[in-house]
Amino acid sequence: MVHHSGARLDASFAALSDATRRGVLERLGRADASITELAEKFHMTLTGMKKHVGVLERAGLVATEKVGRVRTCKLGPSRLEHETAWIEGYRQLWSARFDELDEIIAELKRKEQVNERKKS
């Protein structure tokens, strides 16, 4: 089980390491789409998009279904529940920290300006 989950995580991380693939997941999170639609959306050839979808499919992040001549893509069985929940939680923590840091930085900048004025 542990081994299996580790292998799946590897595949997910490899899949997520590419900006286009993350974009595809984001897009599929909103609505299912055909490979042709995805290729157009990301300004890619059909072959290029098929490769990306293949990587996502092997990681279980995307599922595809061929109806007639159209292959439709949707978020897969493992979706992003595990990986994105983790990444999103991590991002929220840092994002909250850095938003507060912005305030402190603004304060420090104001103080410097006041000191500059005092000097001159």
Next chain:
Amino acid sequence: MNARKASEPDTTKNHTTVEPKSEREIVVTRTFDAPARIVFQAWTTPELFKRWWVPKSMPLALLSYEADIRTGGAYRLVFDVDGTKTMAFFGKYLEVTPHSRIVWTNDESGEDGAVSTVTLEEKGDKTLMVLHELYRSKEVRDAALASGAYEGMGETFGQLDEVLVTLSA
């Protein structure tokens, strides 16, 4: 006194991005509207650090923070959990280079802790900050992932205390 108002129209908030870079790494990036010297000051002045490291939305109370922020120095953060337990995060500074780089260890989970590196790079009147966390091995990172340690935070910090309890178990 009105300085704050005047500087407020920055509706374009800088975004924090997180990316799993390799099987052992996670990279967080963020831009700040200030020179590196000021960002560095906010990281390395304990009274200032305390204010942002524990954001208001975080339901944990920071009981104490001690830090000797120089290469070879140590730090220790102690949080209150539920008013009944405390939890400590600690480690050493492997490198502190003014205005550009801070590297520290996260030793609370023993040998397996990640090494965190912050680099500050000035871009015009802004500073690009890159926070890089390197886990000792793929297995350790996977274990951190599998534990669901950060999962609850995606929804709200209200769950963070539970998360920390999980981490300490």
